[in-house]
Amino acid sequence: MDFITFLLVLSSILWTCAVYLTSKSSKTRKSARLPPGPNPWPIIGNILELGPKPHQSLAKLSRKHGPLMSLKLGSITTVVVSSPEFAKTILQTHDLACSSRSIPHAIEVLNHDKISMAWIPANSKWRKLRRICKEQMFSVSSLDASQGLRKEKLQKLHEYVSGCCKAGQALNIGEAAFTTTLNLMSATLFSVEFAQFGSDSLQEMKDVVWGVMKYVGMPNLADYFPILKRADPQGIFRQSKFYFERLLEIFDRIIDERLESRASGVSEEKKDMVEALLDFYQRDEISRDDINHLLLNLFVAGTDTTAGTVEWAMTELIRHPKKMSRIRDELRDIIGENGQLQESEISRLPYLHAVVKETFRLHPAAPFLVPHKAEADVEIDCYVVPKNAKILVNVWASGRDPNIWPDADLFMPERFLDHNEIDYRGNDFELIPFGAGRRICPGLPLAHRMVHLMLATLIRDFGWKLGNGQKAEELDMSEKFGLSLQKAIPLNLLPMKP
Numbered sequence: 001m002d003f004i005t006f007l008l009v010l011s012s013i014l015w016t017c018a019v020y021l022t023s024k025s026s027k028t029r030k031s032a033r034l035p036p037g038p039n040p041w042p043i044i045g046n047i048l049e050l051g052p053k054p055h056q057s058l059a060k061l062s063r064k065h066g067p068l069m070s071l072k073l074g075s076i077t078t079v080v081v082s083s084p085e086f087a088k089t090i091l092q093t094h095d096l097a098c099s100s101r102s103i104p105h106a107i108e109v110l111n112h113d114k115i116s117m118a119w120i121p122a123n124s125k126w127r128k129l130r131r132i133c134k135e136q137m138f139s140v141s142s143l144d145a146s147q148g149l150r151k152e153k154l155q156k157l158h159e160y161v162s163g164c165c166k167a168g169q170a171l172n173i174g175e176a177a178f179t180t181t182l183n184l185m186s187a188t189l190f191s192v193e194f195a196q197f198g199s200d201s202l203q204e205m206k207d208v209v210w211g212v213m214k215y216v217g218m219p220n221l222a223d224y225f226p227i228l229k230r231a232d233p234q235g236i237f238r239q240s241k242f243y244f245e246r247l248l249e250i251f252d253r254i255i256d257e258r259l260e261s262r263a264s265g266v267s268e269e270k271k272d273m274v275e276a277l278l279d280f281y282q283r284d285e286i287s288r289d290d291i292n293h294l295l296l297n298l299f300v301a302g303t304d305t306t307a308g309t310v311e312w313a314m315t316e317l318i319r320h321p322k323k324m325s326r327i328r329d330e331l332r333d334i335i336g337e338n339g340q341l342q343e344s345e346i347s348r349l350p351y352l353h354a355v356v357k358e359t360f361r362l363h364p365a366a367p368f369l370v371p372h373k374a375e376a377d378v379e380i381d382c383y384v385v386p387k388n389a390k391i392l393v394n395v396w397a398s399g400r401d402p403n404i405w406p407d408a409d410l411f412m413p414e415r416f417l418d419h420n421e422i423d424y425r426g427n428d429f430e431l432i433p434f435g436a437g438r439r440i441c442p443g444l445p446l447a448h449r450m451v452h453l454m455l456a457t458l459i460r461d462f463g464w465k466l467g468n469g470q471k472a473e474e475l476d477m478s479e480k481f482g483l484s485l486q487k488a489i490p491l492n493l494l495p496m497k498p
């Protein structure tokens with residue numbers, strides 16, 4: 001039985017309770033002074049209003065009910081925030097009270113929700129894991145130290161595109177970006193290269209990472225009606241477990257090998273994240289489970305988001321060839337005809353940077369961030385966000401709000417040349433694709449470098465056109481909603497000599 005059919009059956013069986021429950025729920029709403037929102041149906045609440053693209057449906061509902069809106073999703077009170085002002089109130093003013101996570105059932109697999117940094121509450125263990133990540137992986141000095149690694153991976157991307165160019169062969173941009181990101185992540189974390197361009201191992205790895213993202217992001221009845229968790233009516237928990245186990249098995253193998261070589265005293269000098277984590281492990285500061293689940297976090301959170309952003313940027317640029325040429329000119333001015341872009345030179349590329357900002361504005365990889373949860377009742381204006389409410393910050397909606405952005409639906413990087421001061425590092429609440437406050441994405445500094453570097457590699461030496469006589473203005477721009485927002489139809493482009 002599919003999701004919608006199940007809901008309809010459920011709601012008609014329970015319809016007899018409607019009058020009683022409706023009057024009860026409206027009393028509750030009044031007494032708790034919940035933010036305004038659409039009237040909920042008995043039992044199912046507002047679930048049917050979500051549709052296949054909840055970020056769009058909720059943006060539309062917010063236009064009617066306001067930027068602080070409440071809904072009932074099954075039995076879960078949900079507050080949707082759709083303006084920079086209320087995002088600031090939630091993520092800055094009430095940062096601590098709103099910093100827990102609303103846990104999807106699919107995340108409870110193998111206790112991931114109780115161990116992993118992205119899902120545990122912002123407690124002392126969480127602070128320790130964030131500190132380790134920051135110091136060992138994302139600080140300026142560790143990022144500078146791992147530059148060589150990224151150079152190598154970008155060189156491979158360049159060679160792959162050159163090969164396609166010579167052969168007159170189109171390539172799937174999302175997949176090429178995914179391979180590059182995947183290899184960069186696996187090299188930084190484990191000094192291992194998982195994927196070759198176009199190989200089966202790439203397809204397998206992509207399937208596993210996307211499988212996790214898909215089942216964690218999929219609407220799940222058990223999230224709306226926790227009573228259904230044991231029944232797992234859509235099989236999402238089972239599927240999620242399958243993909244989690246496959247990834248954790250890979251990590252386990254790598255850790256076993258490292259521990260064995262440490263024990264035998266023949267360990268070769270490897271400067272990667274696993275080695276750093278094993279040092280903490282051998283000092284009894286973190287457990288083996290902590291390492292496994294942290295690696296899974298970093299891997300899953302970093303790969304699809306980064307690759308998806310590059311694919312959206314290229315999609316917008318193929319529709320705006322003059323803007324693509326402007327980036328190429330800027331790159332050639334800074335780095336010349338030959339040579340590779342140094343990471344320290346990214347800040348000298350204002351137009352490329354504006355293109356990246358504009359891509360984040362229109363196509364945020366996590367349109368609701370990662371759902372937050374209120375730890376206590378939070379008073380905002382004359383309303384209350386009640387304890388345990390799920391909080392969705394709809395950054396997709398504020399990115400397209402015409403009251404904030406003139407010509408909001410148009411791709412106009414130039415707007416950020418005029419307003420260069422607006423950035424996505426969590427201080428300008430109209431543009432927070434990485435979130436803000438204590439839960440802000442820890443991988444931001446790495447993602448920032450990777451997205452700029454990949455775009456520079458794809459654009460400086462190549463011109464691009466659509467295959468099969470397709471016209472840019474007819475390009476399908478539909479989105480596929482999961483934990484990250486992807487392009488529904490992959491972008492295939494033919495590289496040429498510019």
Ligand code: HEM
Nearest residue numbers: 118301302305306365366369370433434435439441443447
């Ligand atoms: C374009 C790329 C990326 C985007 C748009 C992005 C976006 C986000 C967002 C919106 C959040 C949730 C913030 C919140 O809840 O308020 C997040 C959390 C997180 N991201 Fe990223 N991210 C990206 C890349 C990365 C990378 C490269 C890594 C690691 C290598 C990473 C690791 C994480 C982790 C571990 C969390 C959970 C943090 C916590 O809950 O404390 N992300 N990211």
